[in-house]
């Protein structure tokens with residue numbers, strides 16, 4: 001290999017843009033106790049490590065599916081549980097949801113089901129968990145359920161760049177999976193079956209999962225809802241805060257936005 005011989009020519013002069021430690025080889029030979037380089041071994045140079053970290057971050061970002069700027073901007077730092085116009089019990093409930101989500105992000109384990117009306121903050125918290133993990137360098141997959149099923153269906157098209165198996169396995173086996181907007185998917189038998197397969201597999205494998213839904217548990221099909229409510233693995237947290245857009249009722253601009261964007265399903 002090219003880089004190998006490059007590392008051995010350590011005496012060669014190099015342009016200033018090249019790493020002074022490895023001279024651009026990307027790796028170095030560790031030193032033996034005698035102080036001489038151990039030419040039988042190689043370790044990554046500091047400069048490569050930085051590059052690898054950056055690459056890894058880019059890969060994690062791409063893998064996560066957090067491709068929308070809006071989702072990427074939703075963090076714990078900018079989650080407002082003190083929202084104006086909330087009743088004390090609603091504020092307390094929202095703070096509790098915030099703490100739960102933050103704890104989950106710190107050590108993802110089991111399932112967390114966040115339930116509540118559109119605009120209550122559940123998608124923000126779910127995205128905040130994803131962003132928190134990404135920043136910590138941990139892989140996470142964020143899927144909006146109806147979009148996931150659309151993508152899955154699209155893999156059958158000849159234009160698709162990923163195969164059905166690839167996408168399905170990636171989501172099924174993700175170390176941490178976030179399923180946003182559960183219940184908004186089409187109810188075709190095919191879609192139901194695919195979703196059930198993902199949920200059931202992750203249930204049996206005890207894989208960390210976050211689910212957001214505006215459905216009540218009795219509105220969810222039994223084989224799936226029975227997994228959501230299994231206390232050995234899952235915690236269901238109902239958020240009782242109303243749609244955040246109702247907080248700004250006094251503002252004329254907010255009213256306009258509400259009328260224009262009020263039908264959005266993201267909550």
Ligand SMILES: [Zn+2]
Pocket residue numbers: 019020021022023024025026027045046047048
């Ligand atoms: Zn270097």
